[in-house]
Amino acid sequence: MFRYQILVEYVGTNFRGWQIQKKGKTVQGILQDKISKLLKEKIIIYGAGRLDVGVHAKEQSAHFDCKNKIIKFDRFLKSINHFLNKDRVAILKIKKRNNNFHARFSAKMRVYNYVLINRISGPVLDENRGWHIIKDLDLELMKSAAKKLIGTKDFSTFRKSSCRAKSPIKTMKLVKIKSIKDKIEIEFRSQSFLQQQVRSMVGCLKYVGEKKWTIKKFVNIINSKKRALCAPPAPPQGLYLTRVIY
Numbered sequence: 001m002f003r004y005q006i007l008v009e010y011v012g013t014n015f016r017g018w019q020i021q022k023k024g025k026t027v028q029g030i031l032q033d034k035i036s037k038l039l040k041e042k043i044i045i046y047g048a049g050r051l052d053v054g055v056h057a058k059e060q061s062a063h064f065d066c067k068n069k070i071i072k073f074d075r076f077l078k079s080i081n082h083f084l085n086k087d088r089v090a091i092l093k094i095k096k097r098n099n100n101f102h103a104r105f106s107a108k109m110r111v112y113n114y115v116l117i118n119r120i121s122g123p124v125l126d127e128n129r130g131w132h133i134i135k136d137l138d139l140e141l142m143k144s145a146a147k148k149l150i151g152t153k154d155f156s157t158f159r160k161s162s163c164r165a166k167s168p169i170k171t172m173k174l175v176k177i178k179s180i181k182d183k184i185e186i187e188f189r190s191q192s193f194l195q196q197q198v199r200s201m202v203g204c205l206k207y208v209g210e211k212k213w214t215i216k217k218f219v220n221i222i223n224s225k226k227r228a229l230c231a232p233p234a235p236p237q238g239l240y241l242t243r244v245i246y
Contacts (some may be wrong), residue, residue, distance in 0.1 A: 001065045003097045006031075007058040011088040012053065013128045013237065018051040018060070026243055027051075027089060031062070034083045038076075039066050048103045048244040049110060052196070054236030056129070058113075059092065061173035061244035063103040070094070101246075109173065112188045114202045115238045119182040131202075131238035137209030139179055145208040145218050146175040146186070151202060156225035158204075163195035168225070170194065175201075187242075202234035 008031070013167050016024035020032075023030060036043040048061040070076050073094050081090050100106075115122050115130035118137050149172050156168040174189035186205065188198050204221065207213040213221075213231075221229045 001067060001099070002069050003063055003065050003099050003101060004070060005061060005063045005095050005097045005101065005103065006091050007093040008056050008057060008062060008111075009090045009092050010208070011110065011128075012051060012054050014088070015053065017053045017055070018049070018057075025087075027057075027060070030087055030089060034080060035064065038080055038083070039068065041067055041068075044228070046103050048107050048192075049173075049241060051241055052236050052239075055129075055239045055241070056237075057241040059243045060241050061103045061246075063101060064096060066070070070096075070225055097218075105173070105243070106246050107191065107244050109189055109191055110193065110241070111243040112184045112198050113240045113242045114188070114198060114234060115240070116184040116186070116202075117182060118184055125159070128237045129233050133206065135182065135210055137206065138211060139177065139184065139209070141211070141215065142184075142186075142205050142209040143177050145205055145215055145231045147221065148215070148219050149175045153222065154225050155197055155222075157227060158197045158200035158224055158232050159194040159227060160196035160200075161227065163223055165192075165194050168194060170197070177205075196233055199233040199236065199239060200230050203231040207231045207235065209233070 010027050018027045020026050020029045031045045032043055043064050045062050045064050077091055117130040117132045120134055122132055137220050152171040154168050155170050159168050170190055172190050176187045178185055208218050
């Protein structure tokens with residue numbers, strides 16, 4: 001068997017998330033179907049992360065095994081993208097990997113970005129590509145709050161009740177906020193995340209930016225480890241899996 005890693009870009013708006021469901025269209029499902037038909041054998045795709053409904057990917061990483069060696073990568077990419085692009089999915093790269101590589105378990109770092117569109121007018125070109133917020137956000141307060149998320153902590157406050165992770169303790173390597181015109185982009189880096197953790201953190205940072213919460217209250221809510229005290233999670237359309245580092 002030969003193992004291949006693929007980097008996948010997709011718009012999550014019309015999918016029921018990454019992982020195959022009993023009903024509805026998923027990215028994993030489409031990839032398995034199209035690659036199986038192209039290679040003429042049953043293919044199972046393993047992704048680096050299970051992205052929720054509506055979440056986008058700039059570089060989702062995945063792998064699959066197949067019996068026959070893929071010789072010409074350019075031809076494979078042209079052929080498979082012919083079938084994927086109409087669903088707003090594209091395989092950007094394919095590379096040969098040894099059998100010890102696993103898209104999920106070999107990952108050393110995952111990078112997520114969340115986009116906020118902070119202006120009065122609703123987005124047209126960026127519809128479903130960010131969270132539209134009309135009220136002015138205090139960027140400096142948000143940056144100060146973001147620093148409180150860095151480090152090894154119990155992130156139970158930001159953990160969805162259905163999360164199946166063994167432990168709520170995660171190490172946040174980086175939380176960085178930058179602004180270009182009316183767009184605010186928040187970058188998160190960690191080896192792994194709890195279910196809905198990023199969107200929950202963004203929802204809380206928004207409360208700080210709107211001055212609904214002080215920095216002190218934000219810290220107290222983190223330390224409380226109580227999901228009930230968390231702000232409403234940010235909507236999925238502003239979230240992007242940007243990169244998986246091995």
